[in-house]
Structures are given as structure tokens and as C-alpha cells.
Amino acid sequence: MLAQSIWAHDLFIVSLVALITSVVRSYARLYFERVIPEWSKLDESVKSRLAVEVGVIPSRIVLFYLTLPLVLAGFSPMESWTADDTAKSLTSCAILTGSYIIDLTVTRNDKASTLHHAMGPALLLWIRLCFSSFTSSDALLCRLLIQFVFFGATISGATTTALVFLYQFRKSWFRSSTSNAYYCFTLLLPVLAFSTIASTFYCTIYLLVWFDEVFAYFGHWGYLPLGWVLIECVMQWKWLMWFYKFDEWYRTTTYDSLEESDELKRKMAGVAAAAWWLPKWRFAAIRCLVAAWFATVLGVTWKTGDVQFLARGFDSFVSNAWQEAFALGWDSFKIQEHVEL
Numbered sequence: 001m002l003a004q005s006i007w008a009h010d011l012f013i014v015s016l017v018a019l020i021t022s023v024v025r026s027y028a029r030l031y032f033e034r035v036i037p038e039w040s041k042l043d044e045s046v047k048s049r050l051a052v053e054v055g056v057i058p059s060r061i062v063l064f065y066l067t068l069p070l071v072l073a074g075f076s077p078m079e080s081w082t083a084d085d086t087a088k089s090l091t092s093c094a095i096l097t098g099s100y101i102i103d104l105t106v107t108r109n110d111k112a113s114t115l116h117h118a119m120g121p122a123l124l125l126w127i128r129l130c131f132s133s134f135t136s137s138d139a140l141l142c143r144l145l146i147q148f149v150f151f152g153a154t155i156s157g158a159t160t161t162a163l164v165f166l167y168q169f170r171k172s173w174f175r176s177s178t179s180n181a182y183y184c185f186t187l188l189l190p191v192l193a194f195s196t197i198a199s200t201f202y203c204t205i206y207l208l209v210w211f212d213e214v215f216a217y218f219g220h221w222g223y224l225p226l227g228w229v230l231i232e233c234v235m236q237w238k239w240l241m242w243f244y245k246f247d248e249w250y251r252t253t254t255y256d257s258l259e260e261s262d263e264l265k266r267k268m269a270g271v272a273a274a275a276w277w278l279p280k281w282r283f284a285a286i287r288c289l290v291a292a293w294f295a296t297v298l299g300v301t302w303k304t305g306d307v308q309f310l311a312r313g314f315d316s317f318v319s320n321a322w323q324e325a326f327a328l329g330w331d332s333f334k335i336q337e338h339v340e341l
Contacts, residue, residue: 010128013095014094017059017098018098018099018102020058020059021052021098021103023055024054024058025055025102028055029047029051032050038169048105048106049164050164052105053164053165054161056102060099060158062095063095063153064155066088066091067092067146067150067154068150069088070085070088070143071143071146071147071202073085074147078136080136080139081135081138082136086131086138089127089138090128093145100121127141140210140214141225143206144207144229147199147202148199151195155191155198156192156195156236159192162188163185163189166182167246170185174250182268183275186247186277186278187275189247189278190278192240193286196236199233199236200233200236201293203229203232203233204229204296204297204300205296208296208299211300215303226297226300230297233293237286248283251268254268255268
């Protein structure tokens with residue numbers, strides 16, 4: 001009976017959030033049809049995506065409130081974790097699941113994005129099945145998983161929503177002499193960068209700090225959650241680079257285009273000159289950060305001892321092969337010498 005009531009609680013939250021997301025999405029679409037003249041020019045799939053992105057905003061606000069304390073306490077002693085923290089984790093995952101179920105109804109060209117949004121239900125199932133004892137033992141993995149909700153779904157998700165919205169109307173909003181849309185677009189890029197950097201490094205540093213506890217729990221099966229972390233983090237780096245590269249491409253093509261007005265080019269040049277947060281070395285900095293993050297991933301792998309084990313095994317194999325080859329060559333030489341005699 002208790003198990004049934006627990007799942008009923010999760011199902012209620014998921015259903016309620018899905019309903020709210022669906023209602024907000026519908027009203028957002030009607031509102032955009034009235035106030036945005038360019039709305040009718042968009043593809044149907046784009047309209048659906050923009051509407052659903054707005055629909056999940058209420059969920060993101062609640063998730064920020066629920067998950068921020070859990071993330072801030074991510075490196076505190078496990079004993080500080082309470083039953084209330086477990087309840088917040090489960091509620092957060094249920095809210096994420098409810099909003100992402102509606103989000104998954106939207107057709108997306110990016111399959112990685114679909115995989116990313118499927119992680120909401122996966123997190124709820126994983127935490128509910130494995131880390132819902134409502135004791136301090138839940139802290140170890142709940143903290144790691146909840147940071148994806150905080151950084152990925154809340155901070156990066158909200159920032160990406162705004163960036164995608166501006167991107168879809170770039171042909172009119174970026175060109176308008178009275179609009180600050182492009183300036184806002186450039187302002188959002190470092191926000192997304194900060195969230196991506198914080199999220200990816202949080203994951204691997206967390207695994208390094210709590211490695212003994214995580215390894216004691218998973219053993220060598222820990223490569224499965226590590227692989228999940230890698231996939232999620234790589235997707236975040238990929239999307240960050242995409243937006244930065246688009247900004248660079250858009251600015252360059254505007255300068256070089258003969259069809260664009262001098263007024264627009266002056267406006268773009270003014271924004272570029274004022275945007276000190278987009279230095280020329282930004283791509284090199286991002287690549288260096290990716291390399292540094294990957295070094296922390298290698299650090300986690302190194303601490304498992306598997307690299308050393310494989311290295312010793314390979315060294316032993318090469319040594320034995322060399323000795324056998326040398327012995328075989330020596331025997332052949334002795335046989336040839338005997339025949340010549």
C-alpha cells in the first residue's frame with residue numbers, strides 16, 4: 001500500500017505539471033500569434049518548440065528554488081543530508097518529468113536534444129528506485145543527479161530558451177534599428193558559458209572528491225553513470241560552441257554581405273565593440289576549458305586503477321612476446337648454425 005501511495009504521489013505531480021505546461025504552452029502560442037507579426041512565417045515545428053519552451057518556464061522557476069540548496073551543499077558531509085532533501089530531489093525530478101513529457105511531444109531535428117529531455121523521466125525512476133530511503137545514504141548520488149536538474153534544466157535551459165527565441169526571429173529583430181535583440185543575444189552567451197562550465201566541472205570534481213564512496217557503491221559498474229555524465233556534459237559543450245559559432249558566423253556574414261545596409265553594419269560593429277564579454281580569444285578559452293574538463297574525466301578514470309592495471313597487463317604482454325620472439329630467433333639461429341657445421 002505504501003509503495004502504491006508513493007508512486008501515486010509521483011504520478012500526481014507529473015500529471016499536474018504536465019497539465020500546467022500544456023496550458024501555458026497553448027496560451028503562449030495564442031499570445032505570440034497576436035503580438036509577433038513574424039510568427040506566421042515560422043514552420044509549424046518551430047512554433048511548437050517555442051511555445052513549449054515558454055510552457056516549461058513555471059517548472060524551471062520552481063526547480064531553481066528546490067535544487068539550489070542541494071547543489072550548494074554538494075560538497076558538505078553526507079550526514080548533513082536529510083529526509084527533506086530526498087523529498088526535494090524526488091519532487092524536482094517529478095516536476096522535470098512532467099514538463100519534459102510535454103516537451104518530448106515536439107519534433108526536433110537534434111536527436112541529442114531528445115535524449116537530453118528523456119533524462120527527466122530517467123532521473124525520477126533512478127532516484128525513486130535506488131536513492132529514496134530518506135536517509136543520508138541518498139546524498140551520494142542524489143547530489144550528482146540533481147545538479148543536472150539545476151544547471152542543465154534550470155539555468156542552461158532558461159538561457160537556451162531565450163537564445164533560441166532570439167535566433168528564430170533574427171532576420172527581423174537583429175536587423176531592426178530600434179531593437180536590442182542582438183545585443184541581448186550576445187549578453188546571454190556568457191551566461192550559457194558559465195552554466196556549462198559550472199555544470200561539467202561540478203560533475204567531475206564531485207566524482208573526484210567523493211570517488212571512494214562512489215566506487216564503493218558502484219565498483220567497476222561505475223563506468224555506466226560516468227558514461228551518462230560524459231554524454232550529458234559533451235552535449236552541453238556542443239550546444240555552447242554552436243551558439244558561439246553562430247554569433248561569429250552571423251557577424252562575419254553581415255559585414256561581408258553586399259545586401260546588408262550600412263546602418264545595420266554600423267550597428268553590428270557597435271555591439272561588437274561594446275561586447276567586452278566576447279573577446280577574440282573566446283574560442284581558444286572554451287577549447288582550453290574543454291581540455292581541462294577532460295583532464296578531470298581522466299583523473300576519475302585514473303583513480304579507478306583500471307588504467308594502471310591495463311598498462312601493467314600490456315607491458316607484461318609485450319615483454320612476454322618480446323622474450324618469446326627473441327627465444328624463437330635464437331633457436332632458429334642455433335639450428336642454422338648446426339646445419340652449416
